[in-house]
Amino acid sequence: xxxxxxxxxxxxxxxxxxxxxxxxxxxxxxxxxxxxxxxxxxxxxxxxxxxxxxxxxxxxxxxxxxxxxxxxxxxxxxxxxxxxxxxxxxxxxxxxxxxxxxxxxxxxxxxxxxxxx
Amino acid sequence: xxxxxxxxxxxxxxxxxxxxxxxxxxxxxxxxxxxxxxxxxxxxxxxxxxxxxxxxxxxxxxxxxxxxxxxxxxxxxxxxxxxxxxxxxxxxxxxxxxxxxxxxxxxxxxxxxxxxxxxxxxxxxxxxxxxxxxxxxxxxxxxxxxxxxxxxxxxxxxxxxxxxxxxxxxxxxxxxxxxxxxxxxxxxxxxxxxxxxxxxxxxxxxxxxxxxxxxxxxxxxxxxxxxxxxxxxxxxxxxxxxxxxxxxxxxxxxxxxxxxxxxxxxxxxxxxxxxxxxxxxxxxxxxxxxxxxxxxxxxxxxxxxxxxxxxxxxxxxxxxxxxxxxxxxxxxxxxxxxxxxxxxxxxxxxxxxxxxxxxxxxxxxxxxxxxxxxxxxxxxxxxxxxxxxxxxxxxxxxxxxxxxxxxxxxxxxxxxxxxxxxxxxxxxxxxxxxxxxxxxxxxxxxxxxxxxxxxxxxxxxxxxxxxxxxxxxxxxxxxxxxxxxxxxxxxx
Numbered sequence: 001x002x003x004x005x006x007x008x009x010x011x012x013x014x015x016x017x018x019x020x021x022x023x024x025x026x027x028x029x030x031x032x033x034x035x036x037x038x039x040x041x042x043x044x045x046x047x048x049x050x051x052x053x054x055x056x057x058x059x060x061x062x063x064x065x066x067x068x069x070x071x072x073x074x075x076x077x078x079x080x081x082x083x084x085x086x087x088x089x090x091x092x093x094x095x096x097x098x099x100x101x102x103x104x105x106x107x108x109x110x111x112x113x114x115x116x117x
Numbered sequence: 118x119x120x121x122x123x124x125x126x127x128x129x130x131x132x133x134x135x136x137x138x139x140x141x142x143x144x145x146x147x148x149x150x151x152x153x154x155x156x157x158x159x160x161x162x163x164x165x166x167x168x169x170x171x172x173x174x175x176x177x178x179x180x181x182x183x184x185x186x187x188x189x190x191x192x193x194x195x196x197x198x199x200x201x202x203x204x205x206x207x208x209x210x211x212x213x214x215x216x217x218x219x220x221x222x223x224x225x226x227x228x229x230x231x232x233x234x235x236x237x238x239x240x241x242x243x244x245x246x247x248x249x250x251x252x253x254x255x256x257x258x259x260x261x262x263x264x265x266x267x268x269x270x271x272x273x274x275x276x277x278x279x280x281x282x283x284x285x286x287x288x289x290x291x292x293x294x295x296x297x298x299x300x301x302x303x304x305x306x307x308x309x310x311x312x313x314x315x316x317x318x319x320x321x322x323x324x325x326x327x328x329x330x331x332x333x334x335x336x337x338x339x340x341x342x343x344x345x346x347x348x349x350x351x352x353x354x355x356x357x358x359x360x361x362x363x364x365x366x367x368x369x370x371x372x373x374x375x376x377x378x379x380x381x382x383x384x385x386x387x388x389x390x391x392x393x394x395x396x397x398x399x400x401x402x403x404x405x406x407x408x409x410x411x412x413x414x415x416x417x418x419x420x421x422x423x424x425x426x427x428x429x430x431x432x433x434x435x436x437x438x439x440x441x442x443x444x445x446x447x448x449x450x451x452x453x454x455x456x457x458x459x460x461x462x463x464x465x466x467x468x469x470x471x472x473x474x475x476x477x478x479x480x481x482x483x484x485x486x487x488x489x490x491x492x493x494x495x496x497x498x499x500x501x502x503x504x505x506x507x508x509x510x511x512x513x514x515x516x517x518x519x520x521x522x523x524x525x526x527x528x529x530x531x532x533x534x535x536x537x538x539x540x541x542x543x544x545x546x547x548x549x550x551x552x553x554x555x556x557x558x559x560x561x562x563x564x565x566x567x568x569x570x571x572x573x574x575x576x577x578x579x580x581x582x583x584x585x586x587x588x589x590x591x592x593x594x595x596x597x598x599x600x601x602x603x604x605x606x607x608x609x
Contacts, residue, residue: 022284035287042294049302072301075250079294082257086287089264093280100273109277116274 007048014041026106028097032090039083046072046079119163123176123189126160126199127245127255129153131238134231143226147214150230154207154237161199161241168196169599175247183247184311190247193600194451198244198374201455205366205462206237211575213359216469219476220357221269229269233363236262240371249297249307249383252375253290256339260286263368267356278351285338285348292335293375299328300383312383320388329392332379340372342436343406346429353425358469361421365428366462370454373435377447381604390442399440404534406433411541415548420471420478423545424464427504430538431457437531438519446522447601448594453515455593456503459586460512463579464500467493470568470576483549485558489565492573494553496580501546503583506539510587514594 014037021034050072058067094104101109133153140146168174168191176189191199210233221229239259243252264286268279301307303324304315319325341349349369353361380389390396407430414426431453438450468478470493475482487494503510516539523532558565567573586593 019288022288028280031284035284038288039291042291042298045295046298049298072298078250078254082254082261085261086257086283089261090280090283093264093268093276093283096268097273097276097280100276113274113277 007044011041011045011048014038014044028094028104028106029091032087032094035090036083036087039079039086043076043080043083046076119167121176122160122164122167123174123191123245124178126157126164126203127189127238127242129156129160130234130241134234134238137227137231137234140227143218143223144214146227146230147210150213150234151207151210153234154203154210157237157241158200158203158207161196161203164191165196165200165596168193169596184306184308187246187248187251188308188310189245190310191245193596193603194374194377195244197451197455197596197600198370199241201370201458202237202240202244202367205458206233206363208575208578209359209362209366209462209466211578212362212466212469212572215569215571216359216473217357219473220271220359225269229266229357232262232266232269233360235259236266236363240367243371244374247309249300249309249312251307253294253297256290256293256375259368259371260290260339263364266360266364267352269360270355270357272355274351275355278348278355282348282352285345289335289338292331292338294335296328296330296332296335299324299331303328309378309383313385316384317388320392325388326392329384329389333376333393333395336372336376336379340369340376341429341432343402343409343429343433346406346410346432349429350422350425353428353465354419354421358421358465358472361425362462362465362469365424365465366458369428369432370458373432373439373450373454377439377450377604381447386442386605396440396442399436400528400531403433403436403440404531404538406430406436407535407538408541411538411545414545415541417545418480420480420483420549421465421468423480423549424461424468427542427545428457428461430542431461431504433538434515434519434535437535438522441522441526441528443522443526444598444601444605445518445525447604448597449515449518449522451597451600452518452593455597456511456515456583456586459579459583460500460503463496463576463583464504466572466576466579467496467500470572473572474565474568475562480548480552482559483552484556485553485562486565487550487554489558489562490567493568493576496576497553498546498550499580499583501542501549503587505542505546508587509584511583511593512587514587514590 018034018038018041022031025031050069052066052068055066055068056064058070098104101112103109130153137146140149174191178187217229236259239255242255246252264279264283268276300312303319304312306312306315338345353365410426410429414423417423435450435453438446472478503512506512506516519535520532
């Protein structure tokens with residue numbers, strides 16, 4: 001049970017680690033790192049669920065009967081692109097926040113915002 | 118050509134977006150965007166007409182059969198949403214050229230229109246598609262462009278709001294992705310129609326239950342259900358005014374559509390409302406949202422903030438209608454979706470006009486505006502009356518059906534609370550009226566004039582729609598009824 005599904009355990013651990021970092025850390029860059037880990041866990045989830053034991057890559061060849069499911073791999077390629085776009089946008093925003101507020105700590109930014117109000 | 122309408126609906130704005138780069142002058146790009154959005158509006162009206170006459174339209178992308186290829190499936194619900202989104206987008210765009218001249222630096226105008234079109238294409242795509250993974254892709258297209266659009270706001274707080282929205286939005290979208298993955302794992306299909314047939318066989322498994330929970334929480338983050346609404350007020354308040362008018366009327370509506378689609382069509386009514394205590398959960402959160410957000414709205418000093426909180430409250434009404442889970446309840450939700458889009462786009466466009474003239478939306482700056490900008494302020498008053506739910510405005514129609522739906526179910530305390538919630542709306546609308554009409558103009562600002570026609574025409578189009586659909590409810594009620602009946606599988 002534990003060892004047989006170890007890939008899913010990795011997924012769950014990564015997912016929780018990433019999610020925790022997003023919530024708990026005040027540093028904007030760290031938040032984005034957490035978000036990336038969180039998303040990556042989902043990529044692994046999709047990829048490992050497509051694996052068929054004893055199956056190979058879906059290329060027609062003699063003597064091969066069993067193939068892994070290629071569809072989740074393709075889906076996750078799209079999701080990876082989306083993830084990169086999100087990270088890039090997040091980092092770009094962090095740069096501009098640094099220029100505008102002079103800090104990338106959530107607390108400092110919140111404090112400066114409260115002063116503005 | 119007519120057979121390809123479902124895909125053209127999405128492709129037109131999607132393809133128009135990069136083409137904007139070739140047009141250098143701001144006015145040209147604006148005209149081009151307006152034409153693309155207008156075309157989308159035309160297509161969605163044709164689609165709605167076609168669906169109402171001949172039923173669901175199925176379009177297979179590239180000619181691949183449904184479970185393998187991606188299929189676009191337009192039924193009454195989709196067509197209704199497509200019409201709302203493209204109509205609001207087009208009307209709001211009419212004022213965009215004048216409004217962004219002041220709010221966005223000139224070298225970013227083209228980028229603004231590109232992002233706007235991408236966001237529009239994403240939203241239309243979410244609604245048009247019948248493929249669960251496609252939903253995620255379009256969701257991210259519309260969200261990513263939304264984050265960038267919000268960050269274009271003048272105030273530095275726009276950046277912070279956009280960042281927070283990015284974090285929350287990505288968590289929501291990833292939750293939806295996890296849910297879709299689990300559904301695929303159990304059924305081997307991503308087609309929504311196919312999913313709805315295969316999920317009942319595996320409905321007892323824990324995986325399906327977990328998938329459902331992930332999807333629901335993800336969607337609720339996107340639709341800003343109380344208490345997951347924290348990203349919304351700042352995002353709406355600091356985004357460029359045009360962006361706020363567009364998103365307030367469409368973005369959360371698309372998420373409400375996803376909620377309805379996943380619970381009613383994909384997971385099926387009997388599973389959705391038994392797996393989780395969804396009814397109890399949503400009625401409580403909906404009502405809490407109505408009260409918490411309305412009370413928060415009363416204490417806001419920034420009028421954009423005020424209406425943003427009111428948006429959270431209005432989402433509460435939609436969720437209450439949804440949780441009744443009868444045809445009347447769902448109809449009330451759909452009607453409120455339509456009506457709220459009309460109210461909020463009118464209100465936020467009027468605020469855009471105020472920003473254009475006085476450069477601020479602080480309530481303290483509204484003194485005497487009732488006399489200086491009579492048409493704009495009259496629009497805010499009528500929009501506000503509609504929010505409260507005064508008869509002869511659209512707000513009354515949706516509140517009426519909502520009250521009817523809850524009473525039908527014997528939930529009279531809920532009905533009472535809904536009416537009480539409307540009273541709170543009177544308070545926050547009155548605060549604006551009081552300042553604008555009963556206070557003398559601020560010294561040194563006597564020269565403020567009425568907003569230009571490029572604002573007044575779209576604002577009053579929306580205001581007149583607010584009144585028209587409040588009196589002649591045939592179109593909205595008929596479509597909402599047909600859509601909710603088809604979701605319940607009742608043949609009309």
